[in-house]
Amino acid sequence: DGGITQSPKYLFRKEGQNVTLSCEQNLNHDAMYWYRQDPGQGLRLIYYSQIVNDFQKGDIAEGYSVSREKKESFPLTVTSAQKNPTAFYLCASSIRQITDTQYFGPGTRLTVL
């Protein structure tokens, strides 16, 4: 049963703490993406990776970091430098290019207290 999993669904953290959001896919896709969604706004790209051990910043990369050590996994770390981290985070993957159909995980809602 192929797809994208994100865990956890809800995450609470204290201000000043780093937190890592998990994203795993078993679709054998080369490309993976992290988006952030805020109320009343469209999805905004944080980081994307088109191949293992390589990734590029999106529009709002400041305060975030990623790694792509395995094809299946693309974890996102929200650092204490991110000024407004409370948001809904979506991970996606596609076969190769950014305009290929992107398959999304169910998302993680992060709340920083």
Add this chain to the structure above:
Amino acid sequence: DQQVKQNSPSLSVQEGRISILNCDYTNSMFDYFLWYKKYPAEGPTFLISISSIKDKNEDGRFTVFLNKSAKHLSLHIVPSQPGDSAVYFCAASESNYQLIWGAGTKLIIKP
């Protein structure tokens, strides 16, 4: 500066009628457009796309129209069904660069 705008936050349509969702964009270099659909507590799923070399693309009940001179995109759903109730996002890309997403329109299909 929103390059892709969905000006209607919500839309209510009677079951069986046509639903028309609209999307406007400002970047004339966008050459690929997509619609995604999102149910609560799930990630978006791809619905339909259109390249800028076309002005219409149809897939079953879903048709996307592109008016390049007006920089306007619309999604038509005919006939509307209860399962179509969801949030619909349009997105656009220039030369296979990152997707720029609209804020979404919540479609409610009334029985």
